[in-house]
Amino acid sequence: MAKIEARTVMSDQNGSVVARSHERKIRKSLGAGKTNGKGAKESSRNRVKPINRLNDLNAKEWIPETVSVWIQRGLGKGHEHAQIERQHPAPFSYQDVGRLIRFFTKTGETVLDPFVGVGSTLKAAAMEGRKGIGIELNKKYADLARVRLKTELTEEVAAAARKDQKVIRGDARSVIPTLAANSVKLVVTSPPYWNILHKQDHKQRQERVAHGLDTRYSSHAADLGNIESYPAFLEALANTLSLTRTCLADGGHLCIVVGDFRQKSKYFMFHADIAREMEARGFTLKGLKVLYQRHKRIFPYGFPYSYVPNLHHQYIVILAK
Ligand SMILES: C[S@@+](CC[C@H](N)C(=O)[O-])C[C@H]1O[C@@H](n2cnc3c(N)ncnc32)[C@H](O)[C@@H]1O
Numbered sequence: 001m002a003k004i005e006a007r008t009v010m011s012d013q014n015g016s017v018v019a020r021s022h023e024r025k026i027r028k029s030l031g032a033g034k035t036n037g038k039g040a041k042e043s044s045r046n047r048v049k050p051i052n053r054l055n056d057l058n059a060k061e062w063i064p065e066t067v068s069v070w071i072q073r074g075l076g077k078g079h080e081h082a083q084i085e086r087q088h089p090a091p092f093s094y095q096d097v098g099r100l101i102r103f104f105t106k107t108g109e110t111v112l113d114p115f116v117g118v119g120s121t122l123k124a125a126a127m128e129g130r131k132g133i134g135i136e137l138n139k140k141y142a143d144l145a146r147v148r149l150k151t152e153l154t155e156e157v158a159a160a161a162r163k164d165q166k167v168i169r170g171d172a173r174s175v176i177p178t179l180a181a182n183s184v185k186l187v188v189t190s191p192p193y194w195n196i197l198h199k200q201d202h203k204q205r206q207e208r209v210a211h212g213l214d215t216r217y218s219s220h221a222a223d224l225g226n227i228e229s230y231p232a233f234l235e236a237l238a239n240t241l242s243l244t245r246t247c248l249a250d251g252g253h254l255c256i257v258v259g260d261f262r263q264k265s266k267y268f269m270f271h272a273d274i275a276r277e278m279e280a281r282g283f284t285l286k287g288l289k290v291l292y293q294r295h296k297r298i299f300p301y302g303f304p305y306s307y308v309p310n311l312h313h314q315y316i317v318i319l320a321k
Contacts, residue, residue: 119145192225238277
């Protein structure tokens with residue numbers, strides 16, 4: 001026990017090492033890797049059950065993925081394959097999306113991201129041997145997503161991606177209805193968080209200005225991140241996501257990666273609002289995951305007057321068709 005604690009403290013500055021340590025502990029508590037007394041590994045844990053219609057995971061791989069807290073994984077901003085990702089103001093990690101893809105699809109099935117940005121979902125889909133469709137309004141990001149599929153994958157995976165991964169430039173509201181019925185097994189996305197990128201005091205925004213990087217997605221009227229009122233934004237987003245019901249196969253899932261946020265002194269429970277709106281449109285809420293962003297900097301917000309949180313987590317809202 002003392003050993004585990006020491007290792008966790010020592011790797012405090014490195015989210016991915018901490019994540020691996022945390023996951024090892026979970027696997028250990030599940031008895032994964034135990035032998036049967038004759039030296040052979042317990043084999044039923046290692047076999048994919050024939051009745052498993054959801055994914056290609058065996059018991060040993062499946063059970064840890066059901067834990068409701070994940071530690072966000074990332075390459076670190078100095079990594080050569082993090083440079084395109086950095087050009088976008090709000091990418092998510094392809095490693096976290098890869099975990100969702102592995103859990104909610106089988107090899108060869110199709111994943112859709114209606115707000116694909118610079119293509120993190122398609123990169124993950126390619127690496128997992130799934131087909132992918134990504135929709136993006138902003139030409140610059142759609143083009144970068146295509147570059148990423150050529151430059152951040154092994155030769156073999158990039159060759160398969162040429163036919164299996166599709167980036168479609170356009171408004172998700174017009175493109176989703178053109179997709180074939182029942183053709184997608186998982187919709188996974190991170191939408192704009194209302195217009196919070198426009199906030200002047202947004203710390204990340206100040207840092208991006210200093211580095212000459214984009215601070216908002218676009219000035220396009222069809223960009224959901226430019227809608228002025230929160231209720232109008234929420235309705236537009238929920239209506240857009242509910243368009244996926246037709247292309248989503250029976251038994252398919254919708255995973256929405258979102259964070260709560262503050263606008264002036266008001267706190268918005270965005271994850272709860274979008275979950276409620278999707279349930280009102282016929283989706284079934286299966287659960288939430290907290291995605292702990294352990295790497296984020298801490299700012300002295302509110303000190304010494306009032307409680308203002310450093311928001312260091314996102315949610316994955318998991319819904320079924
Ligand atoms: C949070 S970002 C997604 C980032 C993405 N997960 C990634 O890792 O690159 C949301 C994206 O939605 C796009 N967007 C906004 N309105 C859209 C619309 N109506 N149709 C398609 N894309 C839209 C924005 O340009 C932005 O790139």
